[in-house]
Amino acid sequence: MGSHVVFQVMRYDPRRDVEPYWAEYDVPVDEGDTVLMGLMRIRESLDGSLAFRASCRSGICGSDGMVINGRSQLACKTQVAAMVAVRGRVVLEPLRNLRYVKDLVVDQTPFWKKFRRVEPYLMPAAAPPAAERRMTMPQDAFDLLSKASDCIFCEICYSECPINGIDRGFLGPQALIKAFRFEFDPRDDGAAARLAPLSNVEGVWGCRTVFNCTDACPKGIPITEGIQRLKRKLVAETLAGMQPAYRSPEPVEGPEVASS
Ligand code: SF4
Numbered sequence: 001m002g003s004h005v006v007f008q009v010m011r012y013d014p015r016r017d018v019e020p021y022w023a024e025y026d027v028p029v030d031e032g033d034t035v036l037m038g039l040m041r042i043r044e045s046l047d048g049s050l051a052f053r054a055s056c057r058s059g060i061c062g063s064d065g066m067v068i069n070g071r072s073q074l075a076c077k078t079q080v081a082a083m084v085a086v087r088g089r090v091v092l093e094p095l096r097n098l099r100y101v102k103d104l105v106v107d108q109t110p111f112w113k114k115f116r117r118v119e120p121y122l123m124p125a126a127a128p129p130a131a132e133r134r135m136t137m138p139q140d141a142f143d144l145l146s147k148a149s150d151c152i153f154c155e156i157c158y159s160e161c162p163i164n165g166i167d168r169g170f171l172g173p174q175a176l177i178k179a180f181r182f183e184f185d186p187r188d189d190g191a192a193a194r195l196a197p198l199s200n201v202e203g204v205w206g207c208r209t210v211f212n213c214t215d216a217c218p219k220g221i222p223i224t225e226g227i228q229r230l231k232r233k234l235v236a237e238t239l240a241g242m243q244p245a246y247r248s249p250e251p252v253e254g255p256e257v258a259s260s
């Protein structure tokens, strides 16, 4: 890899621009640099107006998801050399399926609203005995759920999901894997509240098992498998008369996502 790489970045400032446009930067890079390091170099030395999100620089905070050379990824976990080897340059766009705010920053509001819709917390039937200071879970349940607990809320699965692109009400992979994480926790007793909103095409039945989310997740979470387990649980509970076969979707409150 040479000492300079072209970063082709989609720029858009709704206060000034009628529509997005491409800007190119000749960025000095060192061996081992990540795409995030290149973006920081642009903002520090070439163009201080470039907007993007980042914080931890180590794949933990989930802030810097963006489309890099056509695929949603974390900029801090993506090597410049790997991108250049395939395409000769680094091409950057904001995440898909969310409204542009500015440059590589998107409006996360719909993503978080949908996350809250699945009641993403433990709802135990009763408080633990006073003598107990913890609510432990069996090892097999931990093994099943631990990967789903690794989610860093990066929105990469949401960006890669084609259903989120065509159905603005679809809860999306992240909300559904969170529902799975709590629904299969043996300490939880919240099925009635949590499962009901999922039994429609904006919940689990909207998932067409494309596997894009699973392939793209930077934490290696088997998202599609978790959604399939939720479907099977809903069918079993329906056959047992515990759930209706189908419920009408409830609208997500407030302004909804506008695909860019
Ligand atoms: S499930 Fe994976 S891709 Fe989706 S928000 Fe969580 S960490 Fe990101």
Ligand code: FES
Residues within 6 Å of the ligand: 054, 055, 056, 057, 058, 059, 060, 061, 062, 063, 064, 074, 075, 076, 077
């Ligand atoms: S900057 Fe935190 S995950 Fe990349």
